[in-house]
Amino acid sequence: MSSTPAASVLFVCVHNAGRSQMAAGFLTHLAGDRVEVRSAGSIPAEQVNPAAVEAMKEAGIDISGQRPKILTTEAVQASDYVITMGCGDACPIFPGKKYLDWALEDPAGKGVESVRPIRDEIKARIEALIAEIDTKPEV
Template structure:
């Protein structure tokens, strides 16, 4: 692993899970890990319920914007974490891939999104411990 590893979080719309995971990694990684996120079919904006859930724990993702998943983003990342994007994520040799099975926050109430947020925190904390 390089001195400053990079992680790419991928979900379908890049509007909920991947944005919350990126927010957690920015926070917990304290600048020691480069953070990216993308989606196989990006939405227009980040899910406002995900924004609200992250705000509750002091993490501001209001400036985040959904981005399209590109092969270049995958190639530039040491670890690629997928969340429900199926076969849409390109696979390249030499990359570490993880698939996190988590509910999609789209259309969910805040209480359900809080559970997803908290599950993401646990997984991201373990990833940080593994990478630094």
């Protein structure tokens, strides 16, 4: 097995505090070093949503050490997949990238009970994404 990741994935949402952090946490946890994972936001929050941290902790994944980051052109350019989650037109478009828009409810301002279904939907999408990446032929 090569030491080069099979793909690089960038998750983007407005605040980089909930959906994109949960997605990055699941992908890192489930794919390990097979996939390079980034997340960013068009208007990053001060901290990761505490309800998202708690919901992920229930799933056995600790994202408490993550910090919201600003979306950069370089992050998009360095990624094979760019997955947006409600960031509108803030994400730059480059040829040769696979863009996916995941319509997911925003967990901002919600309690952990309301974040759990969002977390579970993200996990299912991450599992499908890993399956897609794993079936892509090596370049």
